[in-house]
Amino acid sequence: MTKCLKAFSLVFLFAVSAFAQTDTGLPNTTIPEGNIPTNPNVKVGKLDNGLTYYIRNNGKPEDKVELRLAVNAGSIMETDRQLGLAHFMEHMNFNGTKNFEKNDLVDYLQSIGVKFGADLNAYTSFDETVYILPIPSDDPEKLEKGFQILEDWAHNTTLSEEAIDGERGVVLEELRLRLGANERMQRVTLPKMMYGSKYADRLPIGTKENLENFSYDDVRDYYNTWYRPDLMAVVAVGDLDVATMEQKIKDHFSGISKAKNPVKREAYELPNHEETFIAIASDKEAAFSRVQVMYKDRYEAPEVKTVSDYRESLVKNLFSTLINNRLNELRNSANPPFVFGFSYYGGTFARTKNAYQSIANTSPDGQLKGLRAILEENERVKRFGFQEGEFDRAKKSLLARLEKQFNDRDKQESGRIVGSYVSNYLDNTPIPGIEWSFDMTKKLLPTIKLEEIGALINDFLHDDNRVIILTGPEKEGLKQVTEEEVKALLNEIQTADIKGYEDEAVRNELIEKMPTPGAISKTTQNEKLGTTTLVLSNGATLTYKKTDFKNDEVLFRAYSPGGTSLYSDEDFLATSFANGGLSQAGIGGLSLTDINKFMSGKIASVSPSIGSFSENFRGSAAPKDLETLFQMVHLYFTALNKDDEAYNSFITKQKSFLGNLMANPQFYFQDQIGKIRNEGNSRYTGFPNAEKMDAADYDLAYKKYQERFADAGDFHYFLVGNVAEAQVADFAKKYLASLPGTNSNEKFVPTKFRRKDAFQKHIVNRGKDPKSNVSIVWEEEIPHDGKTALAVAALGEVLTIKLVEKLREEEGGVYGVGARGSLSKISFSNLTFSISFPCGPENVDKLVAAALAEVEKIKNEGVSDEDMAKVKETYLVQRKEAIKTNKFWLDNLLTAHQENRDPNAMLSYEDKVKKLKPSDLQKVAKTYLDENYFLGILMPEEAK
Template sequence: MTRFKPARFHCLFAFALLLPLTGLISRADAPAAETASALAASTNPAASLVPDPVLRTGELPNGLRYAIYPNKEPQGRASLQLVVLAGSLHETEEQRGLAHFLEHMAFNGSTHYPPGTLIEFFQRMGMSFGGDTNAFTSFDRTQYRLELPRTDADTLAEGLRVLSDYAGGLLLLDEEIDRERGVILNEKRARDSVAYRSFVAQFGAMLPAARLPQRLPIGLESVIEEAGRDRFVDFWDTWYRPERMIVVAVGDFDVEAAEGQIRDTFVPLVARAPARELPDMGRVTELEEPHLFYHYEPEAPGTDVILTWLRPYKEAPDSVEKRLAELPRNLALAMLNRRYSELAKGEDAPFNTARATAGDYYRFVEEAEITVSTNPKLWRKALQVGEQELRRALEHGFQPDELAEVVADFKNALAQSVRGAPTRHSSQLSSEIAEALFTDTVFTSPEFDLALLEAPLAQVTPEDCLAALREAFEGDGFYVSVIGNAKLSVDKSGNASAALAEQEILAAFQASHSEPVAPPAVRETSEWAYASWGEPGAVISDERVEDLDLRLVRFANGVRLNLKQTDFEKGPIYVSLRVGEGELTAPAEQAPGIGDLAGATFDAGGLGAHSADELRRILAGHTVGVGFTVGVDAFTLAGATTSEDLRLQLQLMTAKLTDPGWRPEALRQARKQLEQLYLSFKYTTGGPLVTEVANLLASGDPRFGLPEKDVMLSRNLEEAREWIDPELASGPLEVAVVGDFEPEAVIAAVAETLGALPQRAERRALDERKQVRFPAQPFNKNYGIPTEIDKGDVRVYWPSHDALDVRRSRRLSLLGAVLDDRLRLKVRQEIGGSYSPYAGNVASNVFPGYGYFQAICVVDPSQAEQIADLIVEIGDDLARNGVTADELERARQPVMTSVRDSLRNNTYWLRSVLSRAQEKPEVIDWARSRVSDIESITAEELSELAKTYLPATRASRVIILPERPAAAASDVPATE
């Protein structure tokens, strides 16, 4: 896969990178570096950063670096990573795209693994393709990852041998290269989007003299289609050199033995060609005045207004002083972003979201950025909010209570990192260690980080944060960008004019900048209103399930409490409330959309006594929180806490049940998001899939899928409140608690809160509302969407069965995994028809008899019909000829690895077992039988199910293809 950065250039990516942005006011009175020096002197931190003492690092004679970290979670597993300091930046013009292409070729034949055998080898070991075996290519690196299911000497040796083959044993056969070309082109197609095109346009405009925009990792189609083996070999031999490689091993193993195996495996690795000079990165264009950029994307669901400051990267080795210098800046950004968040809730807020970021990337550029997402009609007002709120902070600084809030959260995060350090997962650690070594950052322990930052956090002042923010956002040259579906000025012919648009943007910026900004209003503080709930409830039953170490408690008011104390994670306690009867009880006339609206507004509405922003301030420094979801047969409130905050967490959850806020700002925000969502539906496959197809798969049941936009937007808070409040106040309530706690303390805390509530109702059968059917006859549906994005979506569905019979459900799920692997082999590997085909079984645990297999492929539109036929043929072949023993094992072993991992996974116990252990006691037996039952599944059983469910005569098809949009003025949103 390609990756642009584990950070982001602009909000179009979910990565998080930050930029420098000043020039809105004069230079800061005191630079952040001086603040850092003062903090360092006052707190007397360690003279230098101290690496985590558990980490062992070394370097082989050939220059390869390695890092080893013993770690017990998951037990008996290891995470291996190979980092190659070579990415798309290192390509010649004739190699554009080959760094990423080469990453794919690592799976297509090497010294120890002939073509077509590596993925199957992984599967037989118990590793899933894409989950336990993966890789990515970015501008500056290629990184391979293996999550080994065992850590015995043979398995560890095998994993290292695979990495060694990636490093020095690729075959790069012509026929395999040719076979993979279609996969790469389809990955390029799958990743193409309005967001990607906007990113490319902005990237090139802001770094016109840099190499980065000229080396996007996916590369050029002409190179992907035509490059011969010699170009691959040249890149591989030149850049895959031992001195440009890092091996990371983290897991439940003996360090000495692992180090010996790394040495034995990688010492023989040698460079295969002379070293090549590093490419010239170009330069960052430094501006002396505002520069305007406009990019129109008619298919975008909204418009982003962005203020961006760029400057050349200044080399700054990781150090105590550097980390302390970043602290006030990060606190300042957190305070600024909270201001933006509060403004977005305003009645007349002209934007959806806004975010300030700052940082550096690729050791080439430093940046600061304000990104405001809005409706195209409101881009000028959004620009005003983004610019003026930043300037308000830069001119007037921050208030002590704002700082206290973010400091409390920072300190709590550091403390929780220390507590959880002994039970971190190896995959997380290996990625963090690889990142540290790649970036020449010292990998410090959570204990060191807390010791380093605790005193500075207590001493940092609002003035320190202001100085840091001013230094981050400094300079008179910056970019003002408008990107998305806002159509700005047009020329006399009615065509968009970049020059006129830039003048329009500049005028809007200057108008905003000319307005003075007042200091921020003083925020009111309030006391927590939900500390007392009356007389604690009485326990009337307390049952222990010894073999699974569960405890099932019942209170006099009908509240059920299920507990499992674990040592899987140090610190966290996971709490889930399953309450009421969910969407089954929604009024029929409101069923289209009411559940979605409730889910989108409940959390944002806060509580009756506290808004969401007030809650954030009151709860600062505490590990508490609640997320609300609307399920088919229950509502769920879930969150994570610690033993210190358990009572507060339960008070918060009880308040959510009895006094939800349903504030109008929640509806305003939800409707803005829905407007954008429905606009995206017009131009993407999501439209027909979530509106029409989801409904079609349930034979027209209005509870399935989203309704038309007007219907969705007509839903309101009063409807949601009238439906949900009674469900929360008196509906059946089952509480699940899993994690690091003392059981008696949990029982007492629940008694004081949820146990003190009025009597709860018993759950009803509601059988008449559980009737849903897949269409009786197969269907073929074709949809066209008006888009310039040249990709199609192919879906094939076969009716199957529900998940109420767990033995059948497990077998259908495993058959889905076999079908998925057949898709990989036939559609991806053999014909290169899709980058990431997927198949699986979807089974309801509420609606009797309801379930279906689905197969999904993103394809070249010209191949859509062919691939739909092929998918149906694959299913039919399984129906006629059955599942082989090898296919069964390759599907089963990764599942067994996952199942064994889940036995030490708090989330599994919370969601799959304890959330309804008293409502549905059979789930306890399901937990007992999982391992033995899945191990007992036979190829004959799966073959019989395939014969029943996957014949071609049962297949339904959906094909969604692009239609070139007509250039109609009516399709273009107006602006104000």
């Protein structure tokens, strides 16, 4: 499905922060002068009609080009008659062009392995519209078609009346999806956040009234006004020579005429305001609580053009690193003031204005506490600045990220590169390339002083252009925060008794006393897979595969059979919600804060877990930090800390996060359906809540953890990546073979509970918006075989295609719909097949019947050769890319071992896909998609 709103998720992004370096020994003297260059690997050009283009040859993945059409226009350009039509226009480009009639475009792309939604996509935001098209580059015909599609989007959309009317329902369904607490609260907060600007009333989704009533000419006028070459860029990055791609662009886009009397593309301002705005919004269906402080700059966002600008960006990003390290320490404190908090300096919804923002997610009754915490931390920096130890750690962390990017500069996927060129066109974001950035950072970092980083806070914080935003639940017994309380807190912070930050030193070694190494008992190799397996002296095994997919990546997994299946029902229920808090205590006598400090400059992470049928490890590392990964694994076996204070901090955060979860209709629906489907299951825990978190037994969970990880010799470890084989052997002996092996030879206990094999229909009433959700599920315990597993999954793909055609394109009743099939082997062979979609309450019965009719059609008439070919091609294209990734090999090696399958079978996947027949899918549908299915329906409360 098209992703029609650009993601403005307020997460801490290091847009330029990777450009850092510790002391390089270079003289701390003059700051280099000049402008930031454009990466010489990318060719930037402009056609006579004004269209800009970016081209880069990049060989990963092979035989693929990532194409983008960036239109420098979005919802901010709409007139009052066109609300929502920038986004509607994006939809229309998939619904009929000069060379592709309605549905032909999606149909063709599916036939060459490009999935609608997952690969083919688009988004519309306030200021831009971007179309996303990956296309094969090894077939001249497919390549030509790809550029033809891009050209059609640019100026050949047909916009027929029939197509426009047909798409109204789809877009209205997308608008329906956005209804809810967040949308209602945004109506209150956005006018103050974007005060005095057009951004306050130009949300890209538009309004229901206008989407139902706009005229055909309204959307045509928008298209003719803003889809023009001087407001467009074509970006092509992939496995094809630059000259060929440039010629394709010239052939397809040079003929587009310049606009006659073009309307000026305005840059819309976000006006200043002297006062502090306070926006407080609450809603009965709000699941989460949040506070936000926004300090908008008084001046327009400057472009980053010169080396001096680049240096300033580096200083600001170092600031963000430093303050977020402090906020993370607060989060992990004994009495955390928020679930999660972060600060950053960056863009707002308006291109023309940047802001410094501090944000925290809190408990429903903890908004003032969370607000106080982020205000105090900003004030602490204002009064005392930062310390040298913090500064050094921040530089090390930034250097580690930079080194990773630099080391993998020739292994970056095209899809990760192409976005920077789109941003350069739309936002003038520099694109110097990692080589220049690395070199320049080494020159700049020694010139940056700690004092100038701390001094930034004086520019960031001000009483004018300030907005305080609080959003959260509204329920009986919960006192809402008032504007007067917020104002009083703002005044109080200015004179509060705030102490300076105390930076406690951390030891230099992760393991204080090194273990006595074990030995390698046996070494075997699988030449077909390129793997080596080491049998260790304590009975454990380690399988590794050296790859060159990434220069600076090693992935790690491990498991041992057993897990919570070996717990009694009583112990399982008592520890289920405590297990997540075990690692919060840290390892080897180091707290989480200590570990975060120790890890500055290192790229390595490991997390243990206890699953239903195994105990596990998951991690990753840069090759230079692989020993740290092994050391962490060793400590998780031997020295997991037990710390009631740290565990209680975890519980507090969990309860804060979960405090009003069931107010959200979607979560409530999932919870109720889960209870119904697990009736009689003595080990079903359901959704967590405050009462369950309080009842969780930390002492027992810790004891069971020690039991589960007592036998390290029962584990199978997997490493895939750029490993040095001698190092792997050395680390395996030192940190894994030295662990205790007890020859437990445990096996997991299969699940006893089985769900009912009978038709069930359950309606759950929740929520006041006219929104419904439908879930149809078949489950069947059947013998496991690989061919059936592949057929079940392929049936889900085929049925998704048919459901999109019927429910979305023909009925206009849904925005998204999907089917999914799988055949699991652990703990018993279980087929699961599901169909799910959101829709209007008035359409539930009709769309359920239509979905089931598509299932019956496959059962009775089979799968067409055309649809079968689409799915096969998709699978083959996906496998061609996946097999060149470390994750693919790691996942498949581990799964094969867990399920006691021949790992070499993964090499014959392509043959199995090619041999798959439509009759195989029809057989699965006939045999297992019977009348005994579970139908769960969410309906609004007034629909009872």
